[in-house]
Amino acid sequence: MSQHRIEADYLVETPDDPERTVATIAGEQSNGTFVRVPGETPKLLERAAARVVKFEVIDRFVGRRALPTAHPTPDQEHLTRAKFTLSWPLATLGPSLPNLMATVAGNLFELRQVSGLRLLDIRLPEPFAAAYSGPRFGAAGTRHLAGVQGRPLIGTIIKPSVGFSAQDTAALVAKLCAAGIDFIKDDELQADGPNCPFNDRVAAVMREVNACADRTGKKTMYAFNLTGDVEEMKRRHEVLLRHGATCLMASINSVGLAGMIELAKFSQLPIHAHRNGWGYLSRHPLLGWSFTAWSKIWRLAGADHMHVNGLANKFSEPDDSVIESARSCFEPMFASKTCTVMPVFSSGQGVTQMPGTYAAVNTTDLIVTAGGGILAHPGGPEAGVRALREAWDAALQGVPQADYARTHPALSMAMRAAV
Template sequence: MSPKDYVVAEYYIESNLPLLKAGIEIAKEESIGTWTKVYTLTESAKRLAGKVFKVDEEVRKVWVAFPVELFDIEYGGVSNILSIVAGNLFGLSKLENVRLLDIHIPEKICKKFPGPRFGIENIRKLIGTNREKRPHIGTIIKPKVGLNPDETAKVAYEVAIGGIDFIKDDETLVNQKFCPLEERVSKVMEALDKAREETGRQVLYAVNVSASTPYTLIELVDQALENGANMLMIDAVVTGIPMLQMLAEDPMINVPIHVHRAMHAAFTRNKRHGIRMVVLAKLIRLAGGDQLHVGTAGIGKMEADVRETLDARDALLKDINGIRKTFPVASGGLHPGLIPSLLKVFGVDAVFQFGGGCHGHPDGPRAGALAIRQAIEACMRGISLKEYAETHPELRKALETWSS
């Protein structure tokens, strides 16, 4: 069996059936799809059957190989991949728990996907860190909702002056009446242009265009781009990964795409049932995500398994048939005092994103952004935060506020 001819899915299974038999149930259901003998099963159909080729009883894992010919990538794409490797199997009564642990996709399928248009290196060129190679620092406009366009733009200006590289909408803000997208983008980009004139630095603003249909998605994208947006954001789990791919393949969209993952934990968090984040990370990279949230490895407020976070990160950074690398994003309960730990886990090819850890600074968002930037500077120079804070009051106040 040649790996280049199969998509290989790795599963954890709990069942009263012998493990091999349980794996065969998955292989049958997700390929030829019949629980009993049928008289329409031709020889050509049999060749499309999934095959269990490895079983590990100790850790209750099985590996199932699905022939490449089983997949319709041209029209079905990610939807078809997921319907096969993560479809009806979760509802099989003979299996008490099933978790899709990983997926290995051969080159002949990978090359049919666009991958990120920008990726890490081209985003670095936009920001100006292609030589410096430090982590990027980002913020989410806070509060999540409630600010009007003028207030949003003011916050964006303050953090841009403070030294932030990247600003994003929160996932619940799209085009509500209190902060309509068109006006919000226009005023934020005007504020960022002003900040650029004063600092010489480019700041990216990821506008949330997550919409209910392809038509409304494109409508929001058009509004954003017409008003100067230099980055888009899509919530790829709730909208569907194919909506991301649609944006990535559109030749008229020439800005990076930041991918949020709201709702992922509904099926990634349970260690016995569901889908690991590494699977989503691989598919989102193939579909064209330039940046993707992967978790914080237990640093911050969000639940996280270190190994699971690092596997998702690695899926974005490893070489895959020449496809550009996706920027891993760590976000959730972070503050400047955590930057040494974040660097130790993620390295420099990452975006560290701060919400309350920026806007909750006692002296305001600008000081919060300065404190974050100062913490990065200290780490990159090999200076302890405590020592650097002695001559940098914004960092000192941040450490006093959050590091107790």
């Protein structure tokens, strides 16, 4: 383990000398403090200090700092942006994801010399692969349970997001299962309140899912939101197993990294990782995380599916960021364990985004969820499911969507409704 090292790539903005700023970050995140202390010997620094292994200035300009500070700053000053890579010996923290977070994304964001800082990527040595399960199902296991091969899983979200009782939810699920949908999920706001208790919702929904599977041979995958503390999630997981559920969902920013690690240890079902709250970690381009770096933590912790937003989404994220996030889900993390996950496209999705989605990622190992795009179809949910499937058929066959729609009424109606 003494020879293994961790690497992390960053983008920094600073009004100070950039090389000195990066050296300060390296010290702050390993051996250092703001003054030299007894015992901080050259031998200790060689053994334990973070190293700057790459440094590149990418821009020098006069302008205003990207991030505010408590100290007075001029509106116009000389600023530098640079990319750099830090390397840490694994021996100082061991293969521990919680302690990795403190190392690569700890106090460095608060440093006075830093007027912008973003974590771009991380690379972990093999001992991390041995320490954590990674995805237990991924695309292959999810496809097996959902009975879908050769195309994306077509899914939806229960809408309205909250307000339905358990029986209301089950009634909608019955319609969607009859329509042949592959995947349904709770909205992340639907929890375990008295209006729709978790246990009641699972029992009512799975009665409909199982009944439809008995009739048709197709069992729709439903991701139930079991977000809670660890003991709550354990109890809810047992309920899911008792009723024959095939997926669970957790809001990973809410359960936290330690909660996710524990969930992955006991879960016997695919984990649908919902990233709600992602904006507060990422929206400013010079603060926080890239999805590539952040998602690696959760992939290794045990996520099987990860939300990546969607093209032309209802949020603020541009398409190139969505595409980069989706592609990063397929990038192997280790030689011994790839930790690849299924990206989940969501947020204002419909038939018009499907050709661009396929062109961007060139794979069908996706889950595509459309709320209004299915439930608000002029022909009803069955036509909504059919329209999404037809949109993917056209994309996979390389047929322009408008041409395919001429002989496929559900797709044609969805396209007109989207205009």
